[in-house]
Every structure is written in C-alpha cells, then in structure tokens.
Amino acid sequence: MVNIIEQEFPNELKYLQTHEWVRIQDNIATVGITDFAQHQLGDIVYVELPEIGITFDKGSNVAEIESVKAVGELVMPLSGKILEVNTDLADNPESVNSSPYGTGWMVKIEFSNKSEIDELLTVEAYKEIVEAEKE
Amino acid sequence: MDLITDLKKTPFYDIHVKLGARMVDFAGFNMPVQYESIIKEHETVRSKAGVFDVSHMGEFLLEGSEVIDFLQYIMINDLNLLEPSKGQYSCMCYENGTVVDDLVYYEEAIDRFRMIVNAGNIEKDFQWLNEHISGKDVKITNLSSKRCRLAFQGPKSDEYLQPLVDIDLSTIKRFFFAHCKLNGMPIFIARTGYTGERGFEISFDNEYAEKIWGELIKAGASPAGLGARDSLRLEATYSLYGHEINDSITPVEAGLFWLVKPKEGLEYIGKNVLIKQKTEGTDRTIVGLNLMDRGIIRDGFKISKNGNEIGYVTSGGYSPTLKKTIGLGLIKKQYKEEGTELEIEVRNKLLKGVVVPTPFYRNV
Numbered sequence: 001m002v003n004i005i006e007q008e009f010p011n012e013l014k015y016l017q018t019h020e021w022v023r024i025q026d027n028i029a030t031v032g033i034t035d036f037a038q039h040q041l042g043d044i045v046y047v048e049l050p051e052i053g054i055t056f057d058k059g060s061n062v063a064e065i066e067s068v069k070a071v072g073e074l075v076m077p078l079s080g081k082i083l084e085v086n087t088d089l090a091d092n093p094e095s096v097n098s099s100p101y102g103t104g105w106m107v108k109i110e111f112s113n114k115s116e117i118d119e120l121l122t123v124e125a126y127k128e129i130v131e132a133e134k135e
Numbered sequence: 136m137d138l139i140t141d142l143k144k145t146p147f148y149d150i151h152v153k154l155g156a157r158m159v160d161f162a163g164f165n166m167p168v169q170y171e172s173i174i175k176e177h178e179t180v181r182s183k184a185g186v187f188d189v190s191h192m193g194e195f196l197l198e199g200s201e202v203i204d205f206l207q208y209i210m211i212n213d214l215n216l217l218e219p220s221k222g223q224y225s226c227m228c229y230e231n232g233t234v235v236d237d238l239v240y241y242e243e244a245i246d247r248f249r250m251i252v253n254a255g256n257i258e259k260d261f262q263w264l265n266e267h268i269s270g271k272d273v274k275i276t277n278l279s280s281k282r283c284r285l286a287f288q289g290p291k292s293d294e295y296l297q298p299l300v301d302i303d304l305s306t307i308k309r310f311f312f313a314h315c316k317l318n319g320m321p322i323f324i325a326r327t328g329y330t331g332e333r334g335f336e337i338s339f340d341n342e343y344a345e346k347i348w349g350e351l352i353k354a355g356a357s358p359a360g361l362g363a364r365d366s367l368r369l370e371a372t373y374s375l376y377g378h379e380i381n382d383s384i385t386p387v388e389a390g391l392f393w394l395v396k397p398k399e400g401l402e403y404i405g406k407n408v409l410i411k412q413k414t415e416g417t418d419r420t421i422v423g424l425n426l427m428d429r430g431i432i433r434d435g436f437k438i439s440k441n442g443n444e445i446g447y448v449t450s451g452g453y454s455p456t457l458k459k460t461i462g463l464g465l466i467k468k469q470y471k472e473e474g475t476e477l478e479i480e481v482r483n484k485l486l487k488g489v490v491v492p493t494p495f496y497r498n499v
Binding site: 046 | 157168169172173174175362366429430431433452453455460482
C-alpha cells in the first residue's frame, strides 16, 4: 500500500486531478508528475517527450511515461506551446521516481490563457483527491 | 481496494501487506507485484537471492500403478527420460497441438508424481487430467490450497539455504528434487526455477508458511514480486502461458519443439499435429525482439514488415539486466532470421525493431 504520509506535495505548486504538478513563473509553467503518480507507476524506464514548439490545448496528453509495468500520460494543465523538454530524462528516466518535482520535471510550456490558472488545484484540494484514490 | 477483497489469498498474504507490497489480481489471487521496486528486486535475484511467493500455482499429487502410462498419453515430453527423484518440464496439449498448460512434474516413485501447474489453469487442468484417466489406475489429489510454494532464486541461493536444511544441496542436480527438513519442517525441494538463475522451488504444508518465509529472509534473501518474476523470465526467455503458449499456439510455434518427443509406438494427445509441425515447420514462430528506436513494447502490439502485418508481440518490456527493451513476438516464419528488421506499432506509431537470438540472458 502506498503510504500517503511519506509522500510529498509541495505547497507552492498547483496540481491536476490526473496527478501532474505545475510550477508557474511569469508566463512559463514547468510540468511533471506528482510523487503519488510516480509511486503508482513504479520504476520509470522511458519517457517519450513532445517536440519543442508544438501547441496544444489544456487537457491534451503530450508525453508517454513508461514504467516496467505500465504506461502513464502527461496531461497539459494549461493551453500553450512547448518551450523546453527535460532531455536528461532520456538517460535518467529514474529521476522521475527519485525527484519528481526536481530533476524529474518533464516540460516547460508558455501558456496562452492566463485565466486557466484559476482552474488548477491547490495542494489541499489535490491531497483530498489522492486520499480518495487511495481508498 | 475493496474491489479485490474477493480474491484468493496465499498463506503469505499478511506478510506481503505488512511489507507494503503493491497487491494485484493475478489469476484470481491477490498477489504482490512489487514490494518496493521491480528493478531492485530483479537485480537482487541476479546478484544475490530473492524469495517469491508462488503459492498461487497449483500442486497435484498423481498416484496409482498406471500413472506413467497415463502421463505418457497426456504429456508431449517423454516419461522414459525421467527417473525417480527427477522432474520434467512438459506441455499437455489438445488434439490440434495447442496447449492446455505447461507444467513440471516430479517422479517421487513409479506410482507417485507431484505436478506444479499454472495458477490460472488449476481447475481446467484438474478437469482435463481427470477426464483422461479413462479407467486407468490413477488418482489425482489437488493439494494447491493445503500446501504453499516459494521460489528461492539467485546465485547465493545455495549458500543461504544450506545452513537451514538437513541435506547436502550439492547432491540435488538441476531438475532433481528431494524431501528434507528446513529447521525441522518438512519440505519438498527441487532445483528448478523460472528466473534464469540457479535456485530452488520448495513446497510445504501451509502451517509452516510464516516460519519458512522468515527463515529464508533471515538467511539473506529479499522478497521479490511477480513484476520481477516476469522481467526475469522474459530475460531468460521462458514461455509464459497466455503469452507465448496458449490454446491457440502450439509448443512448436513457441520454439519448444524440443519438448515434442517421438515416443515411438506410443500415442499421445496432439502427437500427429506436433510431429508434423516439428518435421515440416510452422507458418509462424516465436522470435526474440530488440527495439532500435527508443520506447517500450508490450504484449499485443502489432508487428509489421513494409506495412504488412506479420504478427504480434507476445511479451515485452524493459530488461533491467541488459538495460534495454526486449520482447518476444509470434511472426510469420519467413521473417524469423536474426537481423530481420521489422516495425512494431506502439500506440499508432511505428518503431523499428529487429529479430535477435534468445535467450536474452541466462546464468544457469
């Protein structure tokens, strides 16, 4: 059983119900998957990241996250354009397990509709979702 | 987790939960897929030793003066190659050569055999066996829920286990077995396994479950889950029922042609089809696969060549030992040569693959 108490969800981040985290700085957002999500997937062995420059709508899946046993998605929290991808994950996909909010980040996006930020979850709201999924 | 409370539990269930294992439904049993990390558990089995709960598998005792005749008729391997204290891997097949189950049986005496079958096939096998007794002096007892089974696998398995048992383990050669005591508790122990490492499979009465698990862990072994069991067997290229073999794939197609024995003068179920396939070849065959592109292949993915579908992936995944993607595929025979390049469809994208020799890795 995944022990919720051992999992970290930084207060300064925003979250999605689909277990992505978002760090917003000016008009750029960094996105990755949460500690809960990496626990659920298990050992991550490959992350297929999108091409830089592609545009997408909020809710699109732009990456595939392969673990030994399963495959997960990376859902975009905001509409926008891919600015940068974490190319280090090609050689170190396990960073997603060991440092989901740090070296395990996946994409940086330039978002196009600032009002969408209000729809993101706070850490409290996200923790409730995790608790519910745990049961 | 309410959804899986109806699942069967092995005598080690409480231990798995206490260890924080992730539990999944496997063939109707609530089993640990991993304790902490599939990759770590895999590596531990390759470098030291791991202990797997395989109590979901079935265990039958076959007794009677005509057991050997019975097994010769129902199994494709040749019982004449067996001797007391030895086990044999085999398949039992339908008349069309496809597989009822793959299994191991051990000759305890000329009139007593112990058989270990796949978890998902216990009821089917028990019925199939009983339907074919047809008046012979054979009695089959299903011991599956009275006894439990552990696999103890890895290069250090002899070293860890020897101090616990009252038998010289070096006298048990590969595929042989013995009955002995582990700290006073009676066990059946066979030098067999499904990981590509040296090791043992043991079975014993449920009442000793907790004690024996504890002794093995204390001796140095780490718990390993079904996830590692699958990645280890894929590297070692052992067939998994429901993947490389099933009721629509024959052992010859699966590359197990060495199991199909002539048994001259004897009839056995599936013989005509299997001997013909072994002599003339089959239209499709299982091959080893590597990916040239990055990505992971999984069972069920389509395989094509120049846009034409030629087969599918039967098992695939990441190899922790080789640190790359490996797989097995059932493809048309004209593409089976090593080095043949083909395409594997991964969620609407075609990745480049290549046929490679198997096994990917074995250390036995």
